[in-house]
Amino acid sequence: MIREVLRMGDPRLLRVAQPVTAFATPQLAELLRDMRDTMAHLDGAGLAAPQIGVDLRVVIFGGFANPRYPDAPPVPDTVLINPDLTPFGEEEEEGWEGCLSVPGLRGWVPRWKRLYYAGYDESGRRFERRVEGFHARVVQHECDHLDGILYPMRVRDFRRFGFTDVLDLPDVVDE
Ligand code: NI
Numbered sequence: 794m795i796r797e798v799l800r801m802g803d804p805r806l807l808r809v810a811q812p813v814t815a816f817a818t819p820q821l822a823e824l825l826r827d828m829r830d831t832m833a834h835l836d837g838a839g840l841a842a843p844q845i846g847v848d849l850r851v852v853i854f855g856g857f858a859n860p861r862y863p864d865a866p867p868v869p870d871t872v873l874i875n876p877d878l879t880p881f882g883e884e885e886e887e888g889w890e891g892c893l894s895v896p897g898l899r900g901w902v903p904r905w906k907r908l909y910y911a912g913y914d915e916s917g918r919r920f921e922r923r924v925e926g927f928h929a930r931v932v933q934h935e936c937d938h939l940d941g942i943l944y945p946m947r948v949r950d951f952r953r954f955g956f957t958d959v960l961d962l963p964d965v966v967d968e
């Protein structure tokens with residue numbers, strides 16, 4: 794079912810979400826179905842459970858070719874539950890981001906360039922990946938939602954924050 798995506802200003806987006814404690818349940822399957830339906834409906838690159846008002850550490854992302862680097866490997870279609878992120882090296886990279894909870898806007902956001910992430914899939918199986926670039930950016934954006942952080946909170950230069958149709962950045966996706 795397509796769910797309403799909460800928009801910035803809603804206090805439910807500012808909560809630190811709770812860990813999932815039971816895997817492979819009908820409730821978790823229904824949540825993931827709703828998240829996929831909602832993300833597909835809005836053409837998003839990722840979605841976090843708090844964005845539909847569900848206070849759990851669950852994100853989905855990927856399943857598309859990288860819009861900025863079409864030759865780079867596509868970001869795999871991923872369910873990531875109770876994630877841990879560990880930067881690999883000190884290097885940061887800035888890039889444009891959009892968010893389904895901040896519709897109509899884009900901002901220039903610094904992120905770790907490379908990182909490891911680990912977590913669980915919907916069946917409770919643990920997995921780990923080392924990623925960089927756009928994949929790393931999407932994971933950091935989605936996992937920020939689990940800690941009540943929206944990308945505008947990370948913008949350093951507000952001269953590079955504005956309306957999507959004015960900025961005209963065709964390759965930026967909402968997350
Ligand atoms: Ni977002």
